[in-house]
Amino acid sequence: MMPSSSSSSTGNFLLSFLFALTASNCAAKNVSCSSSPRQLSVDYYAKTCPQLELLVGSVTSQQFKEAPVSGPATIRLFFHDCFVEGCDASILISTTPGSKVLAEKDAEDNQDLRAEGFQTVSEAKALVESRCPGVVSCADILAIAARDYVHLAGGPYYPVKKGRRDGKISMASRVPYNIPRANFTIDQQLKLFNSKGLALQDLVVLSGAHTFGFAHCKQFVSRLYSFRGTKQPDPDMDPRLLKSLRMSCPQFGGNSDIVAPIDVTTPFLFDHAYYGNLEAKLGLLASDQALFSDPRTKPLVLQLGKDKQKFFQAFSAAMEKMGSIGVETGTRQGEKRRESNMQT
Numbered sequence: 347m348m349p350s351s352s353s354s355s356t357g358n359f360l361l362s363f364l365f366a367l368t369a370s371n372c373a374a375k376n377v378s379c380s381s382s383p384r385q386l387s388v389d390y391y392a393k394t395c396p397q398l399e400l401l402v403g404s405v406t407s408q409q410f411k412e413a414p415v416s417g418p419a420t421i422r423l424f425f426h427d428c429f430v431e432g433c434d435a436s437i438l439i440s441t442t443p444g445s446k447v448l449a450e451k452d453a454e455d456n457q458d459l460r461a462e463g464f465q466t467v468s469e470a471k472a473l474v475e476s477r478c479p480g481v482v483s484c485a486d487i488l489a490i491a492a493r494d495y496v497h498l499a500g501g502p503y504y505p506v507k508k509g510r511r512d513g514k515i516s517m518a519s520r521v522p523y524n525i526p527r528a529n530f531t532i533d534q535q536l537k538l539f540n541s542k543g544l545a546l547q548d549l550v551v552l553s554g555a556h557t558f559g560f561a562h563c564k565q566f567v568s569r570l571y572s573f574r575g576t577k578q579p580d581p582d583m584d585p586r587l588l589k590s591l592r593m594s595c596p597q598f599g600g601n602s603d604i605v606a607p608i609d610v611t612t613p614f615l616f617d618h619a620y621y622g623n624l625e626a627k628l629g630l631l632a633s634d635q636a637l638f639s640d641p642r643t644k645p646l647v648l649q650l651g652k653d654k655q656k657f658f659q660a661f662s663a664a665m666e667k668m669g670s671i672g673v674e675t676g677t678r679q680g681e682k683r684r685e686s687n688m689q690t
Contacts, residue, residue, distance in 0.1 A: 386670060390486075390508035395478035399506075402487055405470040406494035409462065414614060417495035418559030419460035420467070424492040425555070425668070426456060427485075429542060430524045432672020434513030435484035438467060441518075453518035455525050458562060466491050485510035489669050496661075499558055501616030504662035510673045528565040528631045529574075532640040535633060542671050544664075550637055550646045551664040554657055556630075557620040558613055560605040563595035566630055571597040573632070582635050584627040591630075606630060618658075621651030 391398045409416040427437035430450055437456070441449040450456060451464075467488050474482050486508045497503040526535055532549075539549045570592050573580035579588055587610065594604050607613030608630045609620050620634075624647055629635030637643045650657040 386507040386509045386673065388505045388507055391478075391482060394481045395474065397477060398474060398482055398486075398508075399490060401474050401477060402470045402490045403494055405473060406466060406491050407498065409466050409469070410495060410498045413462050414499075415460060415560075416462040416466050417499050417616075418555075419463035420488070420495050421492045421555050422559065423459055423463035423467070424488050425552075426450075426459065426521075426525060427488060428668055428671045429526075429538075430521055431513050431516070433485050433489065433510055433669050434673065435467075435488055435510075436513040436516040438464065438484055438488075439513075439516035448518035449516040450518055450521055451516070453521035455521050456518075483510050483512045485512050485673070493665070496555075496616055496665075499614070499616035501557075502658035502662050504665065507666060507669065526633060528561070528633055529568065530633045530636075532636050532643060535636075542668075544667065544671075546642060547646060547660070548664045548667060550643050550650070551657070551660045552668060553634060553637060554618065554620050554650065554661055556608040556634055557616055557618070559608050560613070561608055561630055562602065563600060563604050563606070564602070566591070566606075566632065567595050567597065569632055570595060580632065580635070582627055582639055583629075587628055587630075608634070618650055618654040621647050621657070625651055 406416075406420075423437060424433070427433060427435060427450075430436065437450045437459075439449045439451070441447070441452050451459070467484060470487050470491055471482075471484055474487060486506075489508070489510070490506050493504060493506050524538070526538055530538075535549055536546060539545070544552075568574075569580040569583055570588060571577075571579060591606060594600075594606060609615075609623060610628050610630065611623060612619045623629055624635060624638040627635070627638075629638070638647050650660070
């Protein structure tokens, strides 16, 4: 979820497609699925680090100006963290040199995670430590930073409940079966989301984070040439989009660094255009377009595509729910790391 890359190669693709449209249009644990642990609260650091959100905000606002891709990169980082071991910042832990056990961040499924996401948390953590040493967890900083970027890109500003602690174990082997893939069917997506305590509505709403960000060709190339082994392109893709994508992403070979915007109409804004795109068969990923094709999810896609405020309200609630997956709280679980990228 939330592929978030960008490069100069995106420009040519985007211009060509938009022209076509104009011509025609941080301890091992069992992950709890509790949606609202009592220990989490908005004012958790009110006395111990009252300036926390201002400190993190100073970093995210600067990063967003310098590298807008930091936004989708950090939100995707937050998602990948929460879905694997719960929201415990275990995605930030580095593999110990010489160790045969790789950390989460080194898993194959996490190789496309942008450095800007990690950099945001690292810089924010360093600043917070300089003012409130040993007080704030990396997990809470990641949650706050993700919210900041949603808002900076034009999305809602929602309160972030805090009080998470950082996990002590990070294993790449636990990543593959906990991260949804770009070609997942609705059944596969629902099974995974349900296992995290998330419902069908959460799946549709959280997928809306794809309203900004980018994806590499490998994540959608099968739709262009042989969708699900048919040797034909996906019939649920607009022919104009198909033609533009094929120009950038050949079936074999090609530049592995090439990316395309997931939201082809407003790729740098956090809005509800993503849902309208699905209705127009302009979804980039198969897992996204399936939301419009499936009768269980289509009604909500249509609703959110027509009502930005409804989407913003639903997204805020879904992010709070996701941000509570398997959290480490209290003094007997987890820790508060002094650095964001400590080793396993």
